[in-house]
Amino acid sequence: MVDTLLKVEHLNKAYGTKQVLHDINFSVTPGSVTVLLGPSGSGKSTLIRCLNGLEEFQSGQLSFEDQPIKPTPKTWQQLRQKIGMVFQSYDLFPNLTVIDNILLGPLKVQKRSKTEALKQATQLLKEVDLTDYADAFPRQLSGGQKQRIAIVRALALNPEFMLFDEVTASLDPEMVRGVLEVMLNLAKRKMTMLVVTHEMNFAQQIADNVLFLEDGAILEQTPGKQFFTQPQTDRAREFLDSMAF
Amino acid sequence: MAHSGINILFEGRNLTRLLGGLWISAKIAFIAIVLGILLGIILGMLRTLKNPLLRVILRLYLEFFRIVPTVVLLFLFYYILPQNFHINLNAEVVATLVFTLWVAAEMSDIVRSGLISVPRHQVDAGKAIGLTTPQLYRYVLLPQSIQLMIPATINLTTRVIKTTSLLLLISVMDVINVGQQIIEANNQHYQNGAFWIYGFIFILYFILCYPLSVWARYIERKEKLRNNG
Ligand SMILES: Nc1ncnc2c1ncn2[C@@H]1O[C@H](COP(=O)(O)OP(=O)(O)OP(=O)(O)O)[C@@H](O)[C@H]1O
Numbered sequence: 519m520v521d522t523l524l525k526v527e528h529l530n531k532a533y534g535t536k537q538v539l540h541d542i543n544f545s546v547t548p549g550s551v552t553v554l555l556g557p558s559g560s561g562k563s564t565l566i567r568c569l570n571g572l573e574e575f576q577s578g579q580l581s582f583e584d585q586p587i588k589p590t591p592k593t594w595q596q597l598r599q600k601i602g603m604v605f606q607s608y609d610l611f612p613n614l615t616v617i618d619n620i621l622l623g624p625l626k627v628q629k630r631s632k633t634e635a636l637k638q639a640t641q642l643l644k645e646v647d648l649t650d651y652a653d654a655f656p657r658q659l660s661g662g663q664k665q666r667i668a669i670v671r672a673l674a675l676n677p678e679f680m681l682f683d684e685v686t687a688s689l690d691p692e693m694v695r696g697v698l699e700v701m702l703n704l705a706k707r708k709m710t711m712l713v714v715t716h717e718m719n720f721a722q723q724i725a726d727n728v729l730f731l732e733d734g735a736i737l738e739q740t741p742g743k744q745f746f747t748q749p750q751t752d753r754a755r756e757f758l759d760s761m762a763f
Numbered sequence: 764m765a766h767s768g769i770n771i772l773f774e775g776r777n778l779t780r781l782l783g784g785l786w787i788s789a790k791i792a793f794i795a796i797v798l799g800i801l802l803g804i805i806l807g808m809l810r811t812l813k814n815p816l817l818r819v820i821l822r823l824y825l826e827f828f829r830i831v832p833t834v835v836l837l838f839l840f841y842y843i844l845p846q847n848f849h850i851n852l853n854a855e856v857v858a859t860l861v862f863t864l865w866v867a868a869e870m871s872d873i874v875r876s877g878l879i880s881v882p883r884h885q886v887d888a889g890k891a892i893g894l895t896t897p898q899l900y901r902y903v904l905l906p907q908s909i910q911l912m913i914p915a916t917i918n919l920t921t922r923v924i925k926t927t928s929l930l931l932l933i934s935v936m937d938v939i940n941v942g943q944q945i946i947e948a949n950n951q952h953y954q955n956g957a958f959w960i961y962g963f964i965f966i967l968y969f970i971l972c973y974p975l976s977v978w979a980r981y982i983e984r985k986e987k988l989r990n991n992g
């Protein structure tokens with residue numbers, strides 16, 4: 519097994535002339551959970567989207583499993599089977615049923631056998647308590663249910679790394695718990711994850727490491743336990759206070 | 764000899780000839796619509812890709828076929844181009860070609876606006892599970908926009924059918940051309956033959972086009988209800 523699953527070196531990203539990520543450096547060890555925190559507009563979404571090629575960047579080197587990533591569409595298309603992503607707005611495909619949403623990647627991208635993929639999908643649906651919804655359309659589900667399906671859809675490709683961008687931010691409060699529990703279970707099973715969240719209790723519970731981002735720069739990289747009790751920078755302290763934590 | 768003008772339709776082989784003419788128009792329209800829609804879908808998809816050169820070329824193609832009147836296009840392809848390039852094309856083939864290129868141009872615009880109306884997030888979600896660009900179009904973007912494209916496509920179809928009435932200008936033996944010949948051949952016996960022949964042709968076109976336009980309106984209304992509901 520490799521020591522670092524993902525390595526980011528000197529990543530810089532600008533929209534037009536506006537620099538939004540400044541010289542980002544960090545790495546992620548296999549089986550760890552990294553929580554990315556920072557005020558609104560600090561560049562969390564932009565950073566996480568760079569990691570599976572949804573955003574282009576001007577300079578920097580990413581490596582996955584010790585292999586440098588050549589940022590071409592073809593490389594990214596291949597890598598996205600190993601790097602799953604879940605979005606704030608779920609983004610299930612409304613034209614497909616739940617099960618077809620889940621099977622699209624395994625069948626069409628990975629060309630796996632229908633029997634095998636279906637067996638795995640059924641198992642995953644069971645784990646998120648949504649077995650009965652396999653043939654429903656997304657519009658028939660609540661936000662929390664949609665988000666759990668979106669997680670299953672990403673997991674169905676057997677990724678080695680999962681990216682979560684504020685996946686509970688659009689949910690009604692009573693739906694949040696169910697989704698967070700799915701993520702806690704993944705962490706227990708040593709899924710490597712990078713998580714952007716505003717749920718501070720959850721962040722503290724799940725984080726092995728915290729990256730604190732402000733104005734597009736990483737101000738602090740600290741082990742989870744330490745960050746929430748003794749942050750190293752005043753800015754992080756103020757941020758935690760502002761989150762009423 | 765006193766007789767009703769409507770009988771001009773039943774003299775000799777007149778009715779068969781008229782329906783034969785209609786068949787030619789319908790055949791040209793049908794082939795052009797099928798080929799034009801297929802080509803238009805491909806061109807419409809290409810117009811949503813990032814390549815700027817391709818976009819400009821396809822945009823010019825659309826504008827050309829939209830701005831130049833169909834009559835001029837027919838003349839251009841039937842009389843002018845063959846003369847300059849020394850090729851001899853059958854009038855029906857030219858008509859099918861012109862109509863196909865015209866349908867493809869209009870269709871590319873319908874497809875493009877349907878595709879770009881799919882939310883950006885759907886593209887991200889599709890890419891994130893590793894879909895290739897063709898797969899993204901095939902499984903996500905086209906299925907989600909096809910509902911929006913159907914009414915405009917049906918309306919285009921009725922426009923094509925109506926415009927086949929220009930085919931006589933390049934001497935295709937279409938229904939109008941046959942009708943004129945019948946009127947001329949019978950103007951001794953039937954002074955008001957034109958009334959009956961053109962009236963009949965009007966009914967034929969109406970029967971072809973009206974159900975289509977009702978269908979288009981029905982789908983449009985259903986789509987509106989669905990969006991409100
Ligand atoms: N497509 C874009 N074009 C131009 N600027 C953008 C674009 N997307 C984001 N930005 C800018 O980049 C900066 C970082 O945005 P980003 O969405 O990554 O922040 P964030 O930390 O995810 O914020 P939030 O917590 O509100 O989600 C912001 O200043 C934003 O205005």
Ligand SMILES: [Mg+2]
Pocket residue numbers: 562563564684
């Ligand atoms: Mg964000």
